[in-house]
Amino acid sequence: MAKKDKYAEVKEFIKDIYCNEGQGTYGYRPMWAALRDKGVKFAMETVRKLMRSISG
Numbered sequence: 001m002a003k004k005d006k007y008a009e010v011k012e013f014i015k016d017i018y019c020n021e022g023q024g025t026y027g028y029r030p031m032w033a034a035l036r037d038k039g040v041k042f043a044m045e046t047v048r049k050l051m052r053s054i055s056g
Contacts, residue, residue, distance in 0.1 A: 007050055013040055014050060 005011070017034045018026055026034065028048040035047060042050075 007046075010035070010040060010042065011050055011054055013038065014047070014054060018051075 013035060014031060017031060017038075018024060021034060022030065028044065028051050031051060032042070032044045032047045035042065
């Protein structure tokens with residue numbers, strides 16, 4: 001059985017912020033801060049892990 005990705009919605013937020021607000025230059029720390037500004041609260045290491053999984 002295939003598992004649902006519990007971070008799918010957050011990954012979409014990350015992609016949107018990375019492309020639109022960060023112009024492709026945000027690292028995980030500014031991304032973490034931008035997510036917190038939008039009300040999405042995750043640990044910094046989780047954001048880092050998600051950004052790595054998206055990029056490759």
